[in-house]
Amino acid sequence: MNEQRLRRRRRDLEKEIDRLWRLLGLPGNRKPPFDWASGSSVGIRPDGTLGYFWFERGELVSEQRTDDVSELLYWIVGGALYGPEWSLERKSAALYALDPAWGARWCAELAERVGPERRHEVPALPPERPFVLRKSESRRPKQRWGSRAPLASGHGHDVAQCEWCRPLRSEELPAFPRIRLLDR
Numbered sequence: 001m002n003e004q005r006l007r008r009r010r011r012d013l014e015k016e017i018d019r020l021w022r023l024l025g026l027p028g029n030r031k032p033p034f035d036w037a038s039g040s041s042v043g044i045r046p047d048g049t050l051g052y053f054w055f056e057r058g059e060l061v062s063e064q065r066t067d068d069v070s071e072l073l074y075w076i077v078g079g080a081l082y083g084p085e086w087s088l089e090r091k092s093a094a095l096y097a098l099d100p101a102w103g104a105r106w107c108a109e110l111a112e113r114v115g116p117e118r119r120h121e122v123p124a125l126p127p128e129r130p131f132v133l134r135k136s137e138s139r140r141p142k143q144r145w146g147s148r149a150p151l152a153s154g155h156g157h158d159v160a161q162c163e164w165c166r167p168l169r170s171e172e173l174p175a176f177p178r179i180r181l182l183d184r
Helices: 003-024 068-082 089-099 100-114 114-122
Strands: 039-044 050-055 059-066
Touching: 003 039, 003 068, 039 068, 039 114, 050 068, 059 068, 068 089, 068 100, 089 100, 100 114
Parallel strands: none
Antiparallel strands: 039 050, 050 059
16 A cells, blocks of 8 residues: 555544444543554554454553454454443443444454353343434534624624624523532
């Protein structure tokens, strides 16, 4: 692959990872970088092979290589769904919501790891409580100060009539919630 195709493939992969992160509502610090940092990293070899790497204190701990973008994305997303908020049921439901094949694969891998004596802990598919993905375009672009465009009729922005710009009177402000502290 030439340098331009590698850059384009990396850019497309970064866009897809960003889209998946927005859909799942994952924090940005769980997103693997494209450099050789500590933790998980993503790489593209000059021949176009995709890699998912795990580094610990600068040493390569594990390495997975593939030519399939979907498989790489499965590894990346599966590696980011950890912590107390990601129970087995929630993780399987999230993977199933993104791609039913991902959910089935993860449950099969989990069943193989836990063995027959704990197979009852593997979540059933389709999940009883489906994972609700966020809208891909859930964030609005930030509006810059003073960049309000005039109305279509040619008139300027009427601040007194605008629900967002009009200052609130004290009787319109919401009441401060009253909290009772318990002494114990």
